Amino acid sequence: MGAKKLRLIGLFLILGLSILSFASASIIISQPNALYSLGDDLSFSVTIDSVKTGYLDVNLVCPGTVENIYQDVPSSTTIAITRQLIPAYIKTSNGDCHLAANYAEESALSQNFNINPN
Numbered sequence: 227m228g229a230k231k232l233r234l235i236g237l238f239l240i241l242g243l244s245i246l247s248f249a250s251a252s253i254i255i256s257q258p259n260a261l262y263s264l265g266d267d268l269s270f271s272v273t274i275d276s277v278k279t280g281y282l283d284v285n286l287v288c289p290g291t292v293e294n295i296y297q298d299v300p301s302s303t304t305i306a307i308t309r310q311l312i313p314a315y316i317k318t319s320n321g322d323c324h325l326a327a328n329y330a331e332e333s334a335l336s337q338n339f340n341i342n343p344n
Contacts, residue, residue, distance in 0.1 A: 253327050253334035262311055263342045269308040278330040286316055288323035311341060
């Protein structure tokens with residue numbers, strides 16, 4: 227191979243790695259339990275790559291409903307959150323749900339879990 231070809235391959239490798247670093251998630255939501263009932267505590271953590279300016283919002287997303295269950299300005303890269311699953315916080319949310327976190331133009335979804343209304 228010629229020097230020109232090697233430089234071109236090197237350039238593509240660098241560009242490819244740069245694109246992958248931009249694609250990596252900067253928000254991670256810990257895995258919730260598979261099943262909850264009304265009245266249970268939903269406890270999870272959100273990990274961010276660095277503290278930036280802005281609010282961390284976490285929404286509970288269920289069929290036909292989206293309820294904000296957390297909003298604050300993070301002071302560390304790991305945020306422990308506990309929210310009691312009662313109508314005052316989640317209204318009528320139940321069924322197959324997930325968490326959606328948004329922070330500094332980044333977003334992440336948790337795995338699905340079920341909230342039993344009984």
